[in-house]
Amino acid sequence: MTHIIAEPCVATxxxxxxxxxxVDCIHPTKDDEDFETAEMLYIEPDTCIDCGLCVDECPVKAIFPEEDLPSEWEKYTQINIDYYENQ
Ligand code: SF4
Ligand code: SF4
Incomplete structure (x- = not known):
């Protein structure tokens, strides 16, 4: 299981x-080269320990436990995975 960042992060x-x-599994950070060009931030599913700390921190409620991801944002599960697979 993991947490997923969905559409509200785009442009936020x-x-x-x-x-x-x-566990530093959310990227890109401001120190990463691709921060400026990235559309949003992504969670690395294999590293996320499901602590949930990021959920309340997000001002636009973009982060969900995978099982609670709203169905209209289902594609973001793969979008988060793809970011790390294309590194
Ligand atoms: S749930 Fe915890 S480990 Fe997973 S991305 Fe959020 S803060 Fe990091
Ligand atoms: S706190 Fe929310 S909006 Fe901000 S970078 Fe993280 S997921 Fe995106």
Whole structure:
């Protein structure tokens, strides 16, 4: 299981979630080369420990436990995976 970042992050990208993640599995951070060009941030599913700390931190409610992801944003599960597979 993992957490997923969905559409509300697009164009928000304030990185509030990055600061609270204990395992640094949310990227790109402001220190990453692709931060400016990335549409949004993504969670690395294999590293996420499902602590849920990022959920309350997000001002636009973009982060969900995988099982609670709204159906209209289903595609974001794969979008989060793809970001790390294309690194
Ligand atoms: S649920 Fe926890 S481990 Fe997973 S991305 Fe959020 S803060 Fe990081
Ligand atoms: S806190 Fe929410 S809007 Fe901000 S970068 Fe993280 S997921 Fe995106």
């Amino acid at each position: 990208k304030d990185t509030a979630c990055v600061d609270v993640c204990p």
